[in-house]
Amino acid sequence: MHVIINNSSMQPIYEQIVSQIKASIINNELKEESMLPSVRSLAKELKVSALTVKKAYDALEAEGFINTVHGKGSFITRASHGLMLEEKRKEVESDLEMAIQKGRICGMSDMELTELFQIILED
Numbered sequence: 001m002h003v004i005i006n007n008s009s010m011q012p013i014y015e016q017i018v019s020q021i022k023a024s025i026i027n028n029e030l031k032e033e034s035m036l037p038s039v040r041s042l043a044k045e046l047k048v049s050a051l052t053v054k055k056a057y058d059a060l061e062a063e064g065f066i067n068t069v070h071g072k073g074s075f076i077t078r079a080s081h082g083l084m085l086e087e088k089r090k091e092v093e094s095d096l097e098m099a100i101q102k103g104r105i106c107g108m109s110d111m112e113l114t115e116l117f118q119i120i121l122e123d
Contacts (some may be wrong), residue, residue, distance in 0.1 A: 015058035026084040
């Protein structure tokens with residue numbers, strides 16, 4: 001597993017770990033039931049605190065992307081790919097809502113927005 005930490009990023013380190021693991025899941029780099037590195041080994045590899053990696057793993061587990069078995073490790077859940085796709089759909093929906101709001105602020109009608117959407121879809 002390849003995780004890169006950007007220390008100059010405004011995004012907290014644990015969130016960087018979470019987002020990169022999610023990206024690896026959606027890109028099928030991490031398959032169902034794959035074992036993640038231990039908290040200590042990933043912390044050592046990334047040169048960060050084990051508590052930071054634990055916080056990332058806890059967040060992934062709370063969202064249903066991994067399952068941790070005490071004494072055995074953390075594993076990618078079977079449902080994680082579906083969860084990722086749903087999360088991406090929510091992002092697209094949010095982006096579309098924002099675009100519609102911007103269009104309405106500019107005085108565009110629903111018909112104009114629909115026409116613009118159709119034109120963009122055709123490209």
